Amino acid sequence: MKKIVICICIALTAFACKQKAKTVENTETPVATVNEAKTDSTKNNDVFDINKIPISDHDLGEFPYLSAPDKYGYGDYAGGMRKTDISDFDKEYFAVNGKLIPQEGKSCKVGIDVLNSQTTQFNSLIVEKSFEKAILALGGVQVNNVPVPQSEIERIGNKELIDKHYGYSIDYNLLDDVKTYVIRTKDKVVWIQFSLLNKESGRITFLEQGKLETLAIKKITADQMKADIDANGKAVLNINFDTNKSSLQPDGQTVVNEIGTLLKANPNLKLSIEGYTDNVGNPAQNKQLSIDRANTVVNYLVAIGIPKHNLKANGFGAEKPLVANDTDLNRARNRRVELVKF
Structure with a gap:
């Protein structure tokens, strides 16, 4: 009988030790690997x-x-x-x-x-x-x-x-x-x-x-052009032309009509229409394109009744950029027309 009791005690002790070891293993905090950190x-x-x-x-x-x-x-x-x-x-x-x-x-x-x-x-x-x-x-x-x-x-x-x-x-x-x-x-x-x-x-x-910011639509008015010219001697405009062409897009015509309104309200005002491009493409072609676009604006203004002797046309291509041509937004800013008082 004594032998049986001793055997039972040994068996219970071994079982308890085994259970204790399992508990320790289960309560250990695993070292999180990068893969395990995946969601x-x-x-x-x-x-x-x-x-x-x-x-x-x-x-x-x-x-x-x-x-x-x-x-x-x-x-x-x-x-x-x-x-x-x-x-x-x-x-x-x-x-x-x-x-x-x-x-x-x-x-x-x-x-x-x-x-x-x-x-x-x-x-x-x-x-x-x-x-x-x-x-x-x-x-x-x-x-x-x-x-x-x-x-x-x-x-x-x-x-x-x-x-x-x-x-x-x-x-x-x-x-x-x-x-x-x-x-x-x-x-x-x-x-x-x-x-x-x-x-x-x-x-x-x-x-x-991130998301691309929606460009704010700002109407260009004759009054704003006049204020800029009075303050700075010029107004800087973004007039939309057809890609790689000198023909005006519909919203570009709207802006040129505002230039006409400005000149009709100020008959003694004389403006040099000066075109600019960004630096993408051939420099010589860009310069010619800027000249052609300036002439398009002048011809449009003359067609709606502005005296030709009050206007000049010139183009400078990628010369005199407003900002560095290092982003799409900056290149868009450099593609512009300036109205310079003379």
């Missing part, structure tokens, strides 16, 4: 839901938010970032669990390389881990760490991904290694995606999600 919106190819990305309370700083790792730099051959690398409004396809989804907003698309190839060899693991650590520290979440199927590339097509540069950070030779992250704050959604070719270089896209 339900990135699993099983579900439709991506940005609202399931946790909101970070970190201050991201200034766009594009992250500097290159030590001994590395942005730009081709780490030559530094150029103005053309940043766009006020752009588009990029980002991989989410192997599926490509488009996002629009302010972007920075730039290469990354070693600063000195004589002393440092490009190491994709160092770059990847440096960005991963920095992004996760800002509250970011990795949303892609699986291969992008070739079928996804074919679904979007080369016209979007290559011709329009909307797949800048997707390397066709590295479809199994496209890293994508999202940082969501209370007022921003930032996408970061990169492809890194070990011992070579890499490409990265930063995109702050």
Whole structure:
């Protein structure tokens, strides 16, 4: 009987120890990997839901938010970032669990390389881990760490991904290694995606999600032109012509009619009509186009009764830009007609 009791005690003790070990294992907090941090919106190819990305309370700083790792730099051959690398409004396809989804907003698309190839060899693991650590520290979440199927590339097509540069950070030779992250704050959604070719270089896209602002429609009136000429000696107008032509569009005719109203109300006012273009295209052709457009305005005004001796026409092409021709909005501002008092 004593033997039986001892055996039962040993068995119960072993069972208790086993249960205790199981409890400890179950109550341990697992170390969260980047993949485990994915939200339900990135699993099983579900439709991506940005609202399931946790909101970070970190201050991201200034766009594009992250500097290159030590001994590395942005730009081709780490030559530094150029103005053309940043766009006020752009588009990029980002991989989410192997599926490509488009996002629009302010972007920075730039290469990354070693600063000195004589002393440092490009190491994709160092770059990847440096960005991963920095992004996760800002509250970011990795949303892609699986291969992008070739079928996804074919679904979007080369016209979007290559011709329009909307797949800048997707390397066709590295479809199994496209890293994508999202940082969501209370007022921003930032996408970061990169492809890194070990011992070579890499490409990265930063995109702050946003919408293109609707342009305010402002009616140009004769009174406003007169006020500008009295104050500055000239009025700057955006008159719409047909693309690459000197013919007026209907809303362009409306503006020229207002110029006619101004001149009829002020018969002693003499104006030089001066045309300008942006810097896209051939300089000589741009200058001729600006001259032709200025002449179109003069001829229209003469046709509605303005004395020709009160008018001059001239064109300067891309000369004397109001602003740098570095964005679509700025190029639109430079395509203008100025009414200069003489």
